[in-house]
Amino acid sequence: MKKIILFFVILLFQVSAFSEVKVVTTTTVIYDLVKQVGGDKVSVDYLCRGDQDPHFLEVLPSYMLKIRKADIMFEIGLGLELWAPQLIDGSRNSNLKLVDLSKGIDKKDIPAGKIDASQGDIHPYGNPHYWLDPNNVKVMAQEILDALSEQDPVNADYYNSNYDKFVKSLDEKMKQWESKMSKVKGKPVIFFHASWIYFAEHFAVKIAGYVEPKPGIPPTPSHNAEVINLIKKNNIKFIVMENFYSDNAPKQISSATGAKVIKVPVAVFGMDGINSYIDMMDYIVNKFSENI
Ligand SMILES: [Zn+2]
Structure with a gap:
C-alpha cells in the first residue's frame, strides 16, 4: 500500500513539474505581475533588467535561449521592445505564444499623422509607458490571468484567486498613494x-x-x-x-x-x-x- 501511495505521489509530482507554465517577460514589471498571478504554477524569467532602458536592449543569444524555453512571452507593446522580434526569430520557438499587454490599455499620445522615424522619436505608436498608472496594471494582470488560464486550465481557479488577492492589495495601496x-x-x-x-x-x-x-x-x-x-x-x-x-x-x-x-x-x-x-x-x- 505504502509503495502504491509513494508511486502516486511521485507521479503527481512529475505531472505537476511537467505541466508548469514557462513564461518569459520583456520587462521586470511584467515579471512581477506574472509572479503575483502565476504563483508556484509558473516559472518566469525576464529579458530587460530593471536598471536598463527598455527602449534599447542589446540582442544577445542568451535572451534567445530564454525565449526558446518559454510557452508564453509577455510584452509591453506599442513599440517599446523594438528589439523583441529579432530575439523571437532567433529563438526558433514555433510554439511561442506572444501576448501584447497593451491590447486593453486606453492608449495616450497616439500620433495624429505619420511619424518620421528619422526624427528619432521612439514613441511612434503612442506612449508605451502605461504601467506607471496603477489602474493599467490591473488591466495587465487581467490579460496575464487570461493567458495563464488558457494555457493551463487545470489551475485557472488558482490563478483567479491570486489575481483577486493582488488587485485587493493594489487597491489598498492606491488609496495610500492617492492620499500622499x-x-x-x-x-x-x-x-x-x-x-x-x-x-x-x-x-x-x-x-x-x-x-x-x-x-x-x-x-x-x-x-x-x-x-x-x-x-x-x-x-x-x-x-x-x-x-x-x-x-x-x-x-x-x-x-x-x-x-x-x-x-x-x-x-x-x-x-x-x-x-x-x-x-x-x-x-x-x-x-x-x-x-x-
Ligand atoms: Zn519611452
Whole structure:
C-alpha cells in the first residue's frame, strides 16, 4: 500500500513539474505581475533588467535561449521592445505564444499623422509607458490571468484567486498613494523622458516639460535653456528622471534654477529594495510627496 501511495505521489509530482507554465517577460514589471498571478504554477524569467532602458536592449543569444524555453512571452507593446522580434526569430520557438499587454490599455499620445522615424522619436505608436498608472496594471494582470488560464486550465481557479488577492492589495495601496499625492495635485513638474503621461493623469500632476527635446533625443543646450526658463517662470520644484539616464543635463538645469533632480526606478529591481511593482510605486510616490 505504502509503495502504491509513494508511486502516486511521485507521479503527481512529475505531472505537476511537467505541466508548469514557462513564461518569459520583456520587462521586470511584467515579471512581477506574472509572479503575483502565476504563483508556484509558473516559472518566469525576464529579458530587460530593471536598471536598463527598455527602449534599447542589446540582442544577445542568451535572451534567445530564454525565449526558446518559454510557452508564453509577455510584452509591453506599442513599440517599446523594438528589439523583441529579432530575439523571437532567433529563438526558433514555433510554439511561442506572444501576448501584447497593451491590447486593453486606453492608449495616450497616439500620433495624429505619420511619424518620421528619422526624427528619432521612439514613441511612434503612442506612449508605451502605461504601467506607471496603477489602474493599467490591473488591466495587465487581467490579460496575464487570461493567458495563464488558457494555457493551463487545470489551475485557472488558482490563478483567479491570486489575481483577486493582488488587485485587493493594489487597491489598498492606491488609496495610500492617492492620499500622499494629493499635495502634488496640479503642481507642475519637469520630467526627463516622456514616460509619465499615464502617471501624471492618474495623480493629476501637471507635466510642465521634458528635458529630452523629443522622446529618445538627447538634451541640447538650446532646449536646456527653454527648460530653465520654464522652471524659473513657474517655480517648479523638481525634475524627475529614470535612474538609468545620464544626469548631466538635469544637473546643469538644477544648478541654474535650484530645482532638485529626483532619480527613480521605473521597473522592478531598478534599485536595491525595489522587489515588486508596489515597492516601486511606493518609492516614486514618496519621492514626489517629500520633495514638493
Ligand atoms: Zn519611452
